[in-house]
Amino acid sequence: MLESLMRGAADALGGMNILLTIAGTAIGIVFGAIPGLTPAMAIALCLPMTFKLDVISSMCLLIGLYLGGVSGGLISAILLRIPGTPGSLATTFDGHPMANRGEAGKALAAGIIFSFLGGLFSIIILLFAAPALADLAVMFTPFDYFSVILFSLTMMASMAGKSMAKGLASGMLGMCFAFVGAAPVDGVPRYTFGIVDLNGGFQFLPVMIGVFAVSQVILAAEQSVKTGREATVISNVGRVRITWKEFKGQITNFIRSSIIGTMIGILPGIGGGTANLLAYTAAKSSSKDPDKFGTGVLDGIVAPETANNAAIGGAMIPLLSLGIPGDAVTAILIGAFMIQGISPGPMLFSTQPNLLYSIFTALILANISMIILEFLFLKGFIKVLNVPKYILLPLILAICVVGAIGSNNRLFDVFVILFFGVIGYLMNKFGYPLPPMVIGFILGPMMELNLRRALIYSKGSISPFFTNPVSCVMLVLTALSIALSVIRTFRKERSVPDEQSE
Amino acid sequence: MKNKKDVISGAALQLLGLLVFASSFGIATTSFSQYGATLVPRLVAGTLVLLGTIILFSGLRGHTAAEGEALHKKELIQVLICTASLLVYVLALRRIGFIIMTTLLITVETELLSNWDARRLPIYICIAAVFTIAVYLLFTRLFFLVLPAGILG
Numbered sequence: 001m002l003e004s005l006m007r008g009a010a011d012a013l014g015g016m017n018i019l020l021t022i023a024g025t026a027i028g029i030v031f032g033a034i035p036g037l038t039p040a041m042a043i044a045l046c047l048p049m050t051f052k053l054d055v056i057s058s059m060c061l062l063i064g065l066y067l068g069g070v071s072g073g074l075i076s077a078i079l080l081r082i083p084g085t086p087g088s089l090a091t092t093f094d095g096h097p098m099a100n101r102g103e104a105g106k107a108l109a110a111g112i113i114f115s116f117l118g119g120l121f122s123i124i125i126l127l128f129a130a131p132a133l134a135d136l137a138v139m140f141t142p143f144d145y146f147s148v149i150l151f152s153l154t155m156m157a158s159m160a161g162k163s164m165a166k167g168l169a170s171g172m173l174g175m176c177f178a179f180v181g182a183a184p185v186d187g188v189p190r191y192t193f194g195i196v197d198l199n200g201g202f203q204f205l206p207v208m209i210g211v212f213a214v215s216q217v218i219l220a221a222e223q224s225v226k227t228g229r230e231a232t233v234i235s236n237v238g239r240v241r242i243t244w245k246e247f248k249g250q251i252t253n254f255i256r257s258s259i260i261g262t263m264i265g266i267l268p269g270i271g272g273g274t275a276n277l278l279a280y281t282a283a284k285s286s287s288k289d290p291d292k293f294g295t296g297v298l299d300g301i302v303a304p305e306t307a308n309n310a311a312i313g314g315a316m317i318p319l320l321s322l323g324i325p326g327d328a329v330t331a332i333l334i335g336a337f338m339i340q341g342i343s344p345g346p347m348l349f350s351t352q353p354n355l356l357y358s359i360f361t362a363l364i365l366a367n368i369s370m371i372i373l374e375f376l377f378l379k380g381f382i383k384v385l386n387v388p389k390y391i392l393l394p395l396i397l398a399i400c401v402v403g404a405i406g407s408n409n410r411l412f413d414v415f416v417i418l419f420f421g422v423i424g425y426l427m428n429k430f431g432y433p434l435p436p437m438v439i440g441f442i443l444g445p446m447m448e449l450n451l452r453r454a455l456i457y458s459k460g461s462i463s464p465f466f467t468n469p470v471s472c473v474m475l476v477l478t479a480l481s482i483a484l485s486v487i488r489t490f491r492k493e494r495s496v497p498d499e500q501s502e
Numbered sequence: 503m504k505n506k507k508d509v510i511s512g513a514a515l516q517l518l519g520l521l522v523f524a525s526s527f528g529i530a531t532t533s534f535s536q537y538g539a540t541l542v543p544r545l546v547a548g549t550l551v552l553l554g555t556i557i558l559f560s561g562l563r564g565h566t567a568a569e570g571e572a573l574h575k576k577e578l579i580q581v582l583i584c585t586a587s588l589l590v591y592v593l594a595l596r597r598i599g600f601i602i603m604t605t606l607l608i609t610v611e612t613e614l615l616s617n618w619d620a621r622r623l624p625i626y627i628c629i630a631a632v633f634t635i636a637v638y639l640l641f642t643r644l645f646f647l648v649l650p651a652g653i654l655g
Binding site: 175405 | 508510511515517518522525526529530533537538539541542543546549550553554556557560568574576577578580581583585588589591592595596600604605607608609611612614615616619629630633634637641645646647648649650
């Protein structure tokens with residue numbers, strides 16, 4: 001392990017790779033900081049640039065984008081009271097009141113430092129947990145894999161949105177789009193409707209660009225009618241620092257939030273968006289002074305920012321050890337692996353250990369880049385917040401087109417980004433969460449492949465799904481997660497008529 | 503009170519499920535056909551119809567709170583212009599070329615997103631042209647990507 005670690009670290013620490021990580025982190029912070037632009041969008045847009053890079057260099061760039069994207073959200077959460085990413089939602093509760101009190105510098109410093117520490121905590125857990133989980137996963141049969149993927153899909157679907165049915169429907173929709181093209185196992189063409197360009201199926205990259213970027217442009221076009229002046233940024237942040245005493249006072253909060261963030265990140269489908277709220281609630285309920293939360297206390301910034309960054313390492317654990325994404329961004333990372341001809345999963349630990357340790361090194365490097373960049377160039381990032389979205393989004397749209405053409409060197413994929421842009425917009429308007437669709441699109445073919453392999457292996461019998469221990473546990477967990485969501489939905493539905501009748 | 507969005511989307515999901523199911527009969531069969539290429543699409547189609555029914559009935563009974571407001575006429579027009587401009591762009595890209603079409607697209611979209619601020623049109627055109635040429639040169643010269651040159655080629 002030590003030898004692989006040294007080699008992997010040496011590969012990732014090449015001059016070009018360091019530059020790519022820093023550049024990725026900086027671009028990620030900008031995308032994270034500007035509300036409406038997301039880390040997923042940043043990665044989807046930068047993926048075409050990785051075609052000419054080797055796998056380690058492309059991972060350095062993409063991990064920088066991921067980590068920077070998650071971390072950049074705190075800037076707009078504190079200064080604009082709009083979370084740059086869903087993972088920074090809880091940061092607005094105490095961050096903005098502090099900024100209004102003239103303590104923006106302190107709030108930003110706490111957010112940046114504890115984002116760094118939360119990320120570091122989860123990377124260390126990843127370093128030890130991923131190889132252990134991969135050792136276990138090597139023994140997985142197609143029955144186990146099918147059940148693990150089914151669990152991931154249902155967890156994602158039931159947790160992502162307000163309605164379980166809509167989350168599941170979104171996941172199924174993603175699977176339907178993945179049906180187009182050659183079927184797994186036997187390569188039989190399906191659902192191409194006579195269109196030659198569909199014989200290879202929808203390419204991953206144009207689908208992501210359409211869903212995450214083009215849909216945002218259409219949404220912005222709709223909202224431009226009622227958008228008045230954009231919210232003003234608090235640009236006078238003062239000194240960006242916290243005292244040692246303030247830092248020491250947050251250590252318990254940091255440990256609790258790191259554990260919450262990492263654990264939530266590991267669970268498929270729920271990432272920083274849930275982790276930050278849970279960590280905030282946990283910090284509030286264990287505080288001696290819970291009433292102060294929401295008025296501008298450091299605890300209320302440290303908890304969500306630690307947790308959302310800790311979710312990054314957590315989400316990477318199932319990605320690297322099982323080949324199953326923990327959230328929408330890691331789903332795109334799976335696509336990035338595929339572009340390089342690599343399937344992430346347990347075998348990676350035995351076939352390409354250097355690559356894995358390069359990824360761990362890139363994560364640490366991106367984390368260090370993040371803290372340095374956010375402290376040194378904070379004023380620059382704040383200035384970017386002032387660039388109007390009506391200028392930024394059309395420029396992003398142009399890059400979307402280039403990305404789509406570049407993915408397969410054909411103009412048909414520009415149609416694909418438009419089609420999925422409209423689908424993404426409609427799903428947004430009708431209240432269907434997008435992440436389950438992405439996960440369904442990625443995991444659908446994997447699930448079908450393992451189901452069909454398993455059924456061929458068992459000659460059509462479904463009993464091995466229940467007699468294999470891992471598969472059985474996963475199926476029970478799947479049933480439990482569905483049952484819990486149904487109860488949650490029923491409770492919510494009962495409360496809606498009550499509210500309406502009041 | 504009915505939740506129209508759920509009623510419409512529930513019905514659309516049912517329709518899609520039926521379409522996926524019906525189209526599965528056109529899929530060729532192989533020696534693996536017992537657990538073949540139609541198995542999962544049919545399972546998913548059935549689940550889609552079921553979920554569509556749940557969402558539709560929940561919308562009819564008004565059990566879910568309506569999310570967001572309905573689109574106003576002006577907003578709908580903006581969305582349609584945005585989508586139509588993209589469609590025209592895609593259709594004309596090969597013939598007219600990347601530089602001209604992308605400059606036009608960025609300009610139209612900027613105007614659209616700024617809610618038709620005509621005073622700044624010359625600035626928007628300049629930004630669009632400079633950005634498009636920079637992107638074209640970057641990707642064709644550095645990343646060796648083939649972008650349609652069109653009438654300028």
